[in-house]
Amino acid sequence: MAPALLEDGIQTTAPQFPVHNSAPETPSHVALQPLCQIITPIGMLGYGFDAELTKDALRAMASVSTPTAVILDSGSTDSGPAKLALGEMTCPRSAYERDLRSLLSISHEFDVPVLVSSAGGDGTNAHVDELIDIIKEVSSELGNESYNFKTLAIYSDVPKSTVVDSLKAGRIVGCGLSVPKLNMSDIEDAVTIVAQMGPEPFLDAMVAEPDFDIIIGGRSYDPSPYIAFAIHYAKQLQETLTDLQVGGFTHMGKIMECGALCATPKSHSSMATVYLDGTFDIKPLAASSVCTPASVAAHTLYEKSRPDILIGPGGGLDLTRTQYDALPDGKSVRVKGGNFIWAKDENMAYTVKLEAAKxxxxxxxxxxxxxxxxxxxxxxxxxxxxxxxxxxxxxxxxxxxxxxxxxxxxxxxxxxxxxxxxxxxxxxxxxxxxxxxxxxxxxxxxxxxxxxxxxxxxxxxxxxxxxxxxxxxxxxxxxxxxxxxxxCIYHLMSIEDGTEGARQISGPVEQSSGLNLFSWTIQQIGKAKPKPPVDDHESTGAISATKQAAGHSFTKHQKFSINSRLLTLADIAPVIRSKNSGPYDITLDVIFSSLPVYEIVKSSNLLSKSLIEKLYNLRGDEIIWCGFFDQAMAFKATIPRKRQVSRKGDDGKLVRSLDFAISGGYMETDVHASQQYVGLLELALTEDVKTAIAHLLARGMA
Structure with missing residues (x-):
């Protein structure tokens, strides 16, 4: 059996997932053909957003016939395991009511579809149905008599019997080196098991019902609805898509699902203009925020175990040849070069991530x-x-x-x-x-x-x-x-080719052996008469071409003043952060804004694997990934979560030790792992780094 891929960029067995540096590029003289536009009002449904920003953006798009959608993620393991174990949602139900009320109004007024993934935070079937119930309630409110939404619901719960059979067949591995081996008691103790769906279930539902208004998806790989929407319209123009096209759509989704966190200063709402060849432009909607090549490239590191290969359902996104260019509007960045490497092309199985808590x-x-x-x-x-x-x-x-x-x-x-x-x-x-x-x-x-x-x-x-x-x-x-x-479950399950999509069902969600893992339903919600069915090509209009804007050099970054005292890493790096990368791992990012300073640090021994070992009391074989990433001028290290535990020894006395830990459980102190970077923040600069940067400052080159 081929080695399974890990979603966080690590394999359970050698060899390493390959990097293909020979991906073809679109010739620079070829005009870009707009494919679709996507707005993300907020990085998480339920957090609240400024609806007027989204409406203003849609009004500005009114003269363009390019297919447009509003897409939001709603899920994460960031907040811990309580959702899966207790049936809670990330936000109060009233917060989802508020956000969905605005989204339904926007969908109705501007006739744009709304796609939501990982309903309720964990994406269980129960929470998909909960959001569907909210849509029904809002649509029946006084003043909404003109509402009628063709609504698709996609489900992702996995029966325990399916997981048991896969475990017995050797098709399940831990999602990361820190994740323990799955055993039968983990499955028995799990309250609900969900699988992260790729773009295929969304795409299957879109193809079957191209005039959909709303999609509420179960647990999803974060960029899945974005990828599916882009592929849906690309397939109408081009029967076979290249790896660069799919790679670009995937890269766009990975950035957009966080809203405008890729902007500086970070903000909530963003929009992407996606082109047929996989190139995309991204910009924040807030007037006070801008995207820069540095801020967008740096977002590649956010929450990821490694910056160069991002593994997801069906393969890996290779970002080793990406390019980021500022556009003349001063707010937007054009991104290209992401390449998708299919697992099947490497003789590897299609895997989905299973999640469960006890x-x-x-x-x-x-x-x-x-x-x-x-x-x-x-x-x-x-x-x-x-x-x-x-x-x-x-x-x-x-x-x-x-x-x-x-x-x-x-x-x-x-x-x-x-x-x-x-x-x-x-x-x-x-x-x-x-x-x-x-x-x-x-x-x-x-x-x-x-x-x-x-x-x-x-x-x-x-x-x-x-x-x-x-x-x-x-x-x-x-x-x-x-x-x-x-x-208790954070593992990858290999599935048979052809079962990664979704099948339509008409009644209660059921799982039958040999069928697709995921399923979907359709219903009309609202009092108004449904819109007459239209041809998908006619509804979206012709896709027009636009002039390709001239790009600027990647070396244009946001300004950061190097502190001339040159004492610590914080004096030369504008971003030093930590974040969880799944429940078992913590990832550390150091991002520079000056290429000469970055090159000095990279060529020194200031940041290294041995430093991470010392700072975080780790053995070398416990470090999951460590290295530099030139596109973002960054250093990154991913380490396992550890926590000091006191246990009784054989002599009855308390013995303290550092053990592997899981986010959100007993004795949790930092569920987001957002405060674990301080050792790097206060890291003293070595004399060689101080001297080299001082020379740069003297010559005005820093």
Whole structure:
């Protein structure tokens, strides 16, 4: 069996997914043929958006007959596993009602389709139906009597039996080196299992019903609806598409699904003009934001394990030859050169990512502040004694539990990975005690015991005997947090060729052996009479050609003043950030705005794999990806999530260790991993780098 691809850019087995550097380019003298236009009002449905920006953009497009759509993503594992385990949505239902009310109004007024993927955050069938119900409710409201939307719903839940059969057949692997091997108990414990669909299910539904108004999709690979919309119209002009065309459509979707995060300053709304050859122009709608070649290229790194090859359903997006050119309007950037490498062409299976979560227990927390400097100096030892006391008092207790502490002001966010001076003593600290047990009652009993130990425990040189903890915030001593969820499936499943699309069903969602993994339904929603069916070509009109705008050199970037003091990495790099790359990994980005400065750093030993090992207490074989990416003038490293864990040793004493962790679970401190970059921020520049950059500054070249 061919090795399966990992969505985050890593393979479970050698060889590495190939990079094809010989992708053909469109000759520069060939005029670009507009294919479609896409507006994304916000990077996540439910977050709220400025509808007037979208309407203004659509009014400006009125004179152009190019097919246009409004497309939004609605899902992510960013916020943790609770959605999949508890059936919750990312945002309150009222937030989806607000956003869908605006979108339906826009769709009706401008006669543009609206596509939403990963409904409700996790994309379960239940949340697809929930958004469909909202559309029905809004369409029946007073004043909306003229609404009638041909609405398609695409479903992505996967029966456990399908996953069991695939596991037994050896068709499932972990999505990343940090993901443990899937076992039967993971499948049994999963509440709902979803599969990330590629563009094929969207495309199947579009082809069957080309005059659709609304599509609500289940769990999806983020760019899938964008890719499908572009392919849908490209297929009307060209029966066979090239890898560069599909690569361009995929690259466009990868950028657009985040709204205008690729702009500077980042904003919410963006639009893309897509051309038949895969080239696309992207710009923010906000007047205060612009896209630059640097900001768009840098977005390639965002949340990705690696910047050069982005793996998704059906293959990989090769970005090693991409080009980014500023356009004369001062807001837009033209992008080309993305190339799609099909898994089947490399004798690899088509894979979909499975996601699921389980209920692991129940949590109770307590919190309070400490100002006593005598106590703060020995905080670690005191908390160890608290844990020992809790274990002793409850030694005959039959329930299972875990106790942990977040010490904010000292190392509450990064824990054992904190890069600061270990001898630093803060003036005050804030403690959050977190207990997980197999019942809520047990969690609260243990939390109460731990809180009492924190309040009244003794310690050397103690002066304040009235109590150690300033507590009772919000009038609460212990706070019951309810069920604790944890990801249990984040794996790739190989599927048979030809089953990656979706089949139309007329009743309840069912899964039958040998059929497509995904399915879709159609319904008319609204009181008005449905629009008469029209030929798809007639509805979109002729696709006109426009003049190709002259591009500018990629070396034009947003301005960033190099700090002449030249002490730390923050003095020479405008972006130093961290972000989760799936639930198991963290990715670190350092992005430069000056090519000469970037070349100096790249040729030095300032940023390297060995540095990442040292900063984050890792072994070399634990680093998932590390290197430089010239297109964005960036350094990137992707590492596994780790968390300090205390366990009882054979001698009964507590033993601390760094273990692999999963985002959003017990003892979570940074679910987005957005605060894990500080070690790089404060990294001291080496003398050779200081000297070389000082010479650049003296010559005005930095």
């Amino acid at each position: 209920l692991k227990g129940y949590r109770t927390m307590f919190m309070g502040g400490i100002r006593d400097p005598i106590l703060i100096r020995q905080m670690d030892a005191v908390l160890e004694r608290v844990q020992a006391y809790v274990a002793h008092v409850n030694s005959n207790f039959e329930g299972q539990y875990e106790v942990g502490f977040h010490v904010y002001g000292k190392d509450g966010i990064m824990g054992a990975l904190e890069p600061g001076d270990a001898s630093y003593m803060p003036r005050e600290i804030f403690i959050v005690g977190e207990v997980m047990a197999n019942t809520q009652e047990i969690a609260t009993i243990i939390a109460s015991t731990a809180r009492v130990a924190c309040v009244h425990g003794s310690y050397p040189e103690q002066r304040g005997t009235g109590g150690n903890l300033a507590m009772g915030i919000g009038g609460k001593l212990e706070m019951e947090l309810g069920p604790c969820a944890e990801f």
